[in-house]
Amino acid sequence: MRARVSAPLRARRSSAVSLDIVICTPHGRRLAVLLVPGGPSMRERWMLPWTTLTDAAALDETAVTAAASAGGVRPAWVEQIGAFGDGKRHPSTATVSLAYVAVTPERQRALPAGAKWFEVDALPPVAPRQRTMIETAVVTLRVRMDSSPIAFRLLAPTFTLTELQEVYELLLGRRVHKASFRRSLQAAWLVEPMDEWRSEGRGRPAQLYRYAPRKRRGGRRGVRFELLGG
Amino acid sequence: MRARVSAPLRARRSSAVSLDIVICTPHGRRLAVLLVPGGPSMRERWMLPWTTLTDAAALDETAVTAAASAGGVRPAWVEQIGAFGDGKRHPSTATVSLAYVAVTPERQRALPAGAKWFEVDALPPVAPRQRTMIETAVVTLRVRMDSSPIAFRLLAPTFTLTELQEVYELLLGRRVHKASFRRSLQAAWLVEPMDEWRSEGRGRPAQLYRYAPRKRRGGRRGVRFELLGG
DNA sequence: GGTAATTAGTATCAAATCAATACTAATGTC
DNA sequence: GACATTAGTATTGATTTGATACTAATTACC
Incomplete structure (x- = not known):
């Protein structure tokens, strides 16, 4: 049942498309993002949870499953935020990455081992493509909050x-x-x-x-x- | 220079990802979308212009080029509207399609052979995945028009x-x-x-x-x- | 036990915004 | 030259907003 997500070594096989997820939660008065250990370089030791996209390609369901696996709980709200590529570095070998944003209420039960919340203003170095995704995710939350019940899901x-x-x-x-x-x-x-x-x-x-x-x-x-x- | 886009027969080779583009223009008092001949079935004889995504994956630039090729002019504004899949039928064999919306002012010079404007309220049958893209494109234009100069580009x-x-x-x-x-x-x-x-x-x-x-x-x-x- | 500090929640009011209506302006049609 | 037609503006009353100041209910502290 627990799909294996974000296993950096096994996932590093070549694949055209990855699916990345930006899980957000309030952390005191700041917004926090879930990162997991592993990254494309020595310097970038943390990364967004991601998985490779299978050909079945039930995109939204894959995103929900990946978020649940990485965060320990099914997220309260999920939405696609776009496809990213354009040559920027990513933990995988994927040339294109599909990104999703998810929100979850503050302080659930314990996180899966290794995963950690980072406030968006104090992120460790992550791969540039994922950095872009995080920025897009935050903007998307801000823009969508008056057409979707995002605040209530947080x-x-x-x-x-x-x-x-x-x-x-x-x-x-x-x-x-x-x-x-x-x-x-x-x-x-x-x-x-x-x-x-x-x-x-x-x-x-x-x-x-x-x-x-x-x-x-x-x-x-x-x-x-x-x-x-x- | 003129990249070959939307050639249904040549493009039908297997590929994981396609890039589709919804080109919009005002047509009198209605919004119109550019379609080209060819489709996945007898019934669906028209389709959105699309191309397969190369591994170079300069996404936005690919979209602009594809739009220019299909519409005959570089579009005045382009934005990604998302990735679509989830098993819905598409002219290609791609399991995932990246969609872009583009706008261009009314009545440019002549269109490339075969291409034709259809008002969004009177579309011919198109593949379901592309139908979803068109709906998303129109909603995106409506929502984004007060944060992007869409109206002016039309x-x-x-x-x-x-x-x-x-x-x-x-x-x-x-x-x-x-x-x-x-x-x-x-x-x-x-x-x-x-x-x-x-x-x-x-x-x-x-x-x-x-x-x-x-x-x-x-x-x-x-x-x-x-x-x-x- | 009483008083101050603190947080929740409401009332009042002036300023800004909005949309309906009605107006003036400049052109073509007959 | 009167009239229909489209561009553009002024006026006005209703609604929305945000600042300020108020009341309400609880804990902290003496």
């Missing part, structure tokens, strides 16, 4: 609104206004309050919520050119 | 604001409010008025503009949950 099934806001701040890389955040959240009918409160040290206990999207598409807003430019 | 170098608005309406699939559209456009400093006007039949002549982005990132807006849901 949290446990129940969470406080402050925790949710912190995940948004973590992914967006900026502070968010508390009142506005909650107003928007309420208007979107995405969460449901539980009859439970959690006391975290001093201060008033926070109510717990769960992700329970209710409503449908609304806002046809005007055109936003803001992201364009230069 | 137009000639100079254009009227009404033309620009029509491209937005075409891609967004909905009407846009004229005054709001222009107000946002002005605030974004994306276009520059020329000293030229164009008279299109009756009515007041429209001023011509060109794409000349000036300003930098502004609007840190609040969190938008609107796209999330159900």
